[in-house]
Amino acid sequence: AQSVTQPDIHITVSEGASLELRCNYSYGATPYLFWYVQSPGQGLQLLLKYFSGDTLVQGIKGFEAEFKRSQSSFNLRKPSVHWSDAAEYFCAHSGNTPLVFGKGTRLSVIA
């Protein structure tokens, strides 16, 4: 069965610091990969997606993610975190089926 692992339940970073959120997936063929963000009390919003081609993809709000097939990973990065980035982040993937989500990583941002 497809699965997505986000090893970090909660991460705290200082405003202005860099960020990397980890995601690993299990699927033999190249999956379709996504990162979503959820602000408190809201639904999920797509940050970026990877289907094929360039393994470094750019998203909204200054986020980027890199697909590494050899590591089955799709880590999310941001060079400089803003206080408004505090939210929960979900990695998801699909192999021609409905999206399977990871358990999420909650990001806290401190001054």
Place this chain on the structure above:
Amino acid sequence: NAGVTQTPKFRILKIGQSMTLQCTQDMNHNYMYWYRQDPGMGLKLIYYSVGAGITDKGEVPNGYNVSRSTTEDFPLRLELAAPSQTSVYFCASSYGLATGELFFGEGSRLTVL
């Protein structure tokens, strides 16, 4: 544009009661989904639909039913509510199944006491 609209936003049920969560989208998407979100567990797929008249089970369908009589509407029915169904429910829609961006509603928080 309204996008995906869910009602109600909050509801408290007693054990054994039934209710329907409503979901409507105005983007003419063929694909619609119901997920539930529990703390620390991410989102789990309950049911999904690939078009009017076609539905299929997801990972956690027990205790729920769905129907899809129109492209716009995808209601989720809870029969004989149980405390285990206390959760936040999200409806979503997309243009494609695996490659399309999901558009989410704001969620419906259900408590079963």
